[in-house]
Amino acid sequence: MKQASIFILSLFLLVGFGCTPAETTISFNEFGVDPDSQENASTAAAKLIEHLQARKDTSLVTVIFPKGRYDFYEEGSFVREYYISNHDQDNPKKVGFALENLQNIVIDGQGSDLIFHGRMIPFALLNNSNVTLKNMHIDYEVPALRQLKITKVNKEADEVVAEIYPPGNYRIQDNKLVVEGESYEFTPFTSMAFRADKRLTYLRADVAFDPASASEKSPNTLSIKGWQQVNHTSPGERYVLRTYHRPTPGIFVSECLNTGFKDVTVHYAEGMGLLVQMSENITLDGFNVCLRGDDDERFFTTQADATHFSACKGIIISKNGLYEGMADDAINVHGTYLRVTKRIDDHTLQARYMHPQAWGFKWGEPGDQVQFVESEKMELVDQHLNTLQSIKAVDKPTEFGAKEFEITFADALPQQISEMGKYGIENLTWTPEVLFSNNTVRNNRARGTLFSTPKRVVCENNIFDHTHGTAILLCGDCNGWYETGPCKDVLIKNNQFINGLTAYYQFTNAAISIYPEIPNLEDQEQFFHSGIVIEDNTFEMFDQPILYAKSTNGLIFRNNTIKYNSEFEPFHWNKHPFFFEKVDNITISNNHFEKEMDWSKAVRTELSEPNSVVMENNTAE
Incomplete structure (x- = not known):
């Protein structure tokens, strides 16, 4: 991770995670509800937020909860119409804390349990700057699962x-x-x-x-x-x-700047544990989606991903977390392709959100840099970036709740882009750097981590322990999920992978799967992913597939240790430690395999030029 970027981000963390002389402290029980009282704390939350929004100055305010249990009910809660990426857009939503248009706020639970009743979003943060949640446990009295x-x-x-x-x-x-x-x-x-x-x-x-x-x-x-x-x-x-219904995340963040989470635990949510969209600079330190300890009778946590970041920018830092028992991934970082539905003139297109769980929220702003992709081959129409000049909703009065937009671009559009083909638009301005470090991901469905951003990604010092599918996925899809886009700078370093991939899921071809969805791979001429380094990791394997990559130019797998055990019977259709399709400039070097290897079968390569994969200085016992 670029050290300068991390330093800049750490400046706002001093506001949220530390203490400054200008700080004002407010106690939650000042608004009429004491801990462990079993009273409806939704009314106190409404009074608190009314108080915060009435402030005349912008100095730091810390709201503390005297430690205990607080119960929040739908009655007296906020009622909002929200459009939330990768969730079901059923409205209205009931919200415990609707933190909107605020700045310089810290909500400190001091270790409290915040228990929600019914189908509620516990925390919604919209249009804020420098807001931090810390020291709290979020759970539901009656989970849907x-x-x-x-x-x-x-x-x-x-x-x-x-x-x-x-x-x-x-x-x-x-x-x-x-x-x-x-x-x-x-x-x-x-x-x-x-x-x-x-x-x-x-x-x-x-x-x-x-x-x-x-x-x-x-x-x-x-x-x-x-x-x-x-x-x-x-x-x-x-x-x-x-079911697969995703009505309400545990925490929803939209169009915010400098948002922090410190020692926050989500024990259950009927959607993502945390969903962040169109926001800049997010830090998770000790953010957990986990059970209540080894003796917890529950085996499950969230209905979907633990954390999910859609169309964000700046830096996403996620560290020191525990993610377990989810019905989907620990983290997914991506943007959203719009599908071109009509060419109006040489500078103007109509384009549409396509996935039924991803629409209704802001997609872009004037000045954003965009590029165009041909969906079947997942390759750029040209290398020239264009600039979004204006964007307006077609099917709604405003972008709020809209599915389709009319977009005007500064430069003339390539002639082939129209509704006659399959073309997507990717917003490059809303793409983040990512640091995912010192986390434990275990015992969850589907996959461990998903990254789809062209900015720097560092995934290091993590433990991936019995993920049911692939531990790390680099994806990209303009055909089904419509989640952008190509990775260009990825470091996967010093992680421990323990007996993952014990069942089949989408895109799970190996422990690390580099798998963009490309219907017409054979005719593709431009590679999708590039600039990937996988080094100094330890893989504990019961089966064969370690690394799969598709449409990748520039991948290094070096200095890794691969151990083997017999916890499960090998089952995967992929019998090759390394399986590549349409790749170039792949180096596998200085790795140690703790069993004899049949080097003639270790690597399978398809749709690639000879010598696209180089094996050197690898050893086996």
Whole structure:
């Protein structure tokens, strides 16, 4: 990471994480709710924010919570219309703390538990500068996810018996299990399978929950018949029941400058733990999405990613965190491609958000630098950057809630760009540098980390422990997820990878998977990713695939140690430690493999020129 950039960012952290002489302190209980009182603290939150917004000066204010438990209910909470990247855009949202248009604020929970009821966003930060949250635990009284603990398997009767957790808040209707929240209900149809040690079960990804019938044997004990898992499960295994609905993140940040999180833990959210969009400079230090310790009866945390950053700029620093039990990745950093839907003239296009969970929020501003990509081959239409001159919504009065835009550019557009082909627009101004360091990612579904930014990425000193899929993914897709874009400067250094990739998920071809989605790879002439260094890492492997890369020019894999064990049976279709498609300038050097290697089969290369991969000075026992 560029040291100058980190130094500049650290200046604002002194405001949020430290103490200055100008600081004013306010206690949350001044607004009418004491800790452990079981009173509705939503009314106190509303009074607090009214007080903060009425301030006449901009000096630092710290809000402290006398340590204890605070309960927040939908009644008396803020009601907002928010459009949140990579979430379901169902509105309105109920919000515990709507921190809007504020500056120089620290919210210090002093170790308190903030417990939310119903379907709420605990914290929403919009249009703020220099706001920090610290020292708090965020959780829900009744999480939407439910967990079945298998207690008995009766194959002859095609039955499993299971205890439901948390107890209560369910009913059986028409032989179906219906989950009851405090303000909603749903019928789960999929699940995550966990072993008794809280690791996801080998070779079971996204297990359907579609039994023929469910009935109640006694309170919180269910008889489940006609479920395919009767032939696979055993007592002690847990199944976390869910849908794919993402209504509410734990923390939502939009269009903010210099936002900090210090020792903040999210134990559950029905979406991302933290979703940040269109914001500049974000620091997470000791931000956790995790269980309440080893004795926690829950095996799950968030319904989706632990942290997710969409169309941000400046620097994202994420360090010293614990991420476990999520239904998706620990971190995902990307922008969003707009799809060209109409060419109006040589300077003007109509373009649209395409993914059903990514629309309605600001995409760009006049002066932003953009580039154009042909979607089928995922290559630039030309190398010239253009400048966004104006942008206005087509389907809404303003950009708020819009899906489609009319965009005018400073320079003439390439002639081929029109609705007759498949073209995307990438906003390069809203792309960040990333430092992801000293974190632990473990026992989660799908993947560990996703990075899609052309700016500097450093992923170092982390532990990836039994991620169910790929530990690190470098992606990019203008066809399905519409998440930009090519990586050009990535350092993956001094990480420990422990027996990941124990099930199949999208883009999971190896422990580290460099996998842009390219429908027409064969005809692609320009490489997508470049400038990647993977060094000084330790891989503990039960299977073969270490590194997969597609459409990559310039990749170094050096000074890594690869150890082998027999915790699981090898299963992956990829039988090669190194598998490359459409690559050039790949060097694999000075690595040590702690078993004999068949070097003739260690590397598989397709759609590449001869000598595109160089192997040198690698050793094996």
